[in-house]
Amino acid sequence: MSDKLNLTLKIWRQASPGAAGEFKSYKLYDISTDMSFLEMLDVLNEELIQKNDEPVAFDHDCREGICGMCNLMIDGQAHGPDLETTTCQLHMRRFRNGDTIVIEPWRARAFPVLKDLIVDRSAFDRIMQAGGFVSVNTGNAPDGNAILVDKDDADQAMDAATCIGCGACVAACKNASAMLFVAAKVSQYALLPQGRPERTARVQNMVAQMDQEGFGGCTNTNECEAACPAGISVSNIARLNREYLRATLTGAK
Amino acid sequence: MIQTIRAAGSFWLLRVFGSTIGRKLVMAVTGLGLCGFLIMHLAGNLLLYVGAEEYNHYADTLHAQAILLTIAEIGLLILFVGHIVLAFTTDRENSAARPVGYAMKQTKQPPSGMAAPASSIMMATGIVVLLFLLLHLADFRFSALGIRKHDGDDHFTKAVNILRDPLSAGVYIVGSLVLGYHVLHGFQSAFQTLGFNHPKYTPIIKFLSGLFAATVALGFGSFPLWAWAIQK
Numbered sequence: 084m085s086d087k088l089n090l091t092l093k094i095w096r097q098a099s100p101g102a103a104g105e106f107k108s109y110k111l112y113d114i115s116t117d118m119s120f121l122e123m124l125d126v127l128n129e130e131l132i133q134k135n136d137e138p139v140a141f142d143h144d145c146r147e148g149i150c151g152m153c154n155l156m157i158d159g160q161a162h163g164p165d166l167e168t169t170t171c172q173l174h175m176r177r178f179r180n181g182d183t184i185v186i187e188p189w190r191a192r193a194f195p196v197l198k199d200l201i202v203d204r205s206a207f208d209r210i211m212q213a214g215g216f217v218s219v220n221t222g223n224a225p226d227g228n229a230i231l232v233d234k235d236d237a238d239q240a241m242d243a244a245t246c247i248g249c250g251a252c253v254a255a256c257k258n259a260s261a262m263l264f265v266a267a268k269v270s271q272y273a274l275l276p277q278g279r280p281e282r283t284a285r286v287q288n289m290v291a292q293m294d295q296e297g298f299g300g301c302t303n304t305n306e307c308e309a310a311c312p313a314g315i316s317v318s319n320i321a322r323l324n325r326e327y328l329r330a331t332l333t334g335a336k
Numbered sequence: 337m338i339q340t341i342r343a344a345g346s347f348w349l350l351r352v353f354g355s356t357i358g359r360k361l362v363m364a365v366t367g368l369g370l371c372g373f374l375i376m377h378l379a380g381n382l383l384l385y386v387g388a389e390e391y392n393h394y395a396d397t398l399h400a401q402a403i404l405l406t407i408a409e410i411g412l413l414i415l416f417v418g419h420i421v422l423a424f425t426t427d428r429e430n431s432a433a434r435p436v437g438y439a440m441k442q443t444k445q446p447p448s449g450m451a452a453p454a455s456s457i458m459m460a461t462g463i464v465v466l467l468f469l470l471l472h473l474a475d476f477r478f479s480a481l482g483i484r485k486h487d488g489d490d491h492f493t494k495a496v497n498i499l500r501d502p503l504s505a506g507v508y509i510v511g512s513l514v515l516g517y518h519v520l521h522g523f524q525s526a527f528q529t530l531g532f533n534h535p536k537y538t539p540i541i542k543f544l545s546g547l548f549a550a551t552v553a554l555g556f557g558s559f560p561l562w563a564w565a566i567q568k
Contacts, residue, residue, distance in 0.1 A: 159440035258430035299433030300356035303525040309444035325531025
């Protein structure tokens with residue numbers, strides 16, 4: 084048997100990028116504790132549509148924790164109160180009857196609000212375009228194990244590669260810094276032989292793009308690591324710093 | 337293959353100082369340099385506990401090295417100015433990175449037992465340390481505070497008289513404790529910024545950071561209490 088919740092939602096409403104936004108309160112009744120957070124918002128939007136009101140715009144796609152789209156600040160926590168959980172994986176059983184839930188978009192200069200709870204995260208795309216790739220020869224596929232990789236390196240690269248690019252690190256950081264995201268992306272290539280040819284230019288270009296987008300700097304507060312739904316470690320940030328130092332001191336440019 | 341460096345064009349050192357990571361690297365290096373100075377400073381001050389003669393001998397010998405002392409002071413000035421200027425620069429940039437704040441903000445980090453973790457109030461503790469430093473320099477280095485006259489006093493007597501003053505004793509104790517809290521985060525954070533994070537050594541560095549912070553806070557903070565205790 085699932086319990087039912089009566090909730091008050093305080094949601095950021097903003098009509099367009101330039102418009103002034105404000106919080107609006109909504110009452111919801113008989114919300115099942117079995118619902119996901121996004122299903123609860125779906126119920127709200129159904130009600131708003133039936134009342135001919137504008138539904139709340141929020142990002143979502145896979146609803147299974149791997150696409151990185153459902154980025155909401157819930158009661159001041161990126162993706163809500165649970166550790167290593169995305170908004171879509173958050174369940175209403177985490178809340179109590181009568182709760183007031185504050186829902187905000189990510190706040191960062193580099194992530195401008197498009198509408199309501201949706202922000203433009205294309206800054207991350209541009210950082211990836213600056214160096215988040217490896218060059219691969221065309222032709223026949225190479226043998227699977229032609230290039231040997233140390234097991235520890237492979238594990239760490241895989242851990243870094245679990246970053247879903249949701250931006251929770253930026254949202255949670257007091258400086259709106261994108262260091263954990265860039266660190267994860269630089270690390271996953273830096274650890275593997277396939278990433279070596281672009282190693283020096285990659286970190287310089289991705290960091291330059293990160294700065295150009297207007298993210299803040301890292302003060303090692305570790306808030307990003309705690310907020311990350313993929314559990315990316317701040318040890319990756321140390322690797323990013325190391326890669327940047329190496330590229331700066333030994334690179335030709 | 338990536339052909340170009342995007343921010344190319346300007347001189348590479350300027351590019352480094354213009355980047356968020358580069359600035360933090362400079363913060364880390366200057367911060368660690370200043371930590372080294374704190375150790376030297378505390379070691380010298382601890383001679384107060386050995387005796388007046390030993391302390392005076394140390395101070396006189398130090399001041400006799402006019403050229404070396406000037407070089408050291410210029411070096412310290414560069415470390416301080418670099419660290420402080422970059423602190424204000426990065427703080428302003430970091431604030432600008434979030435023009436609209438949150439109505440509600442909480443942390444997911446496990447509670448540290450402190451009201452505010454050292455890492456989140458570095459600017460505030462840094463400003464307190466800066467004010468303390470200016471007062472301390474005015475007091476000891478330039479004897480500029482008109483309320484006290486030290487003409488003819490030896491170094492030991494001068495130190496004891498300054499530390500014994502209730503107002504300055506309070507300032508020195510608070511300053512030392514805040515300084516300890518500042519380096520509690522600063523010391524271990526510098527290693528992370530310099531890229532030094534290792535499953536074997538990082539726990540040791542964090543432990544040493546705590547030990548260093550306690551040594552600084554209790555070491556420097558103990559002098560006013562001692563000066564008060566030896567009062568006849």
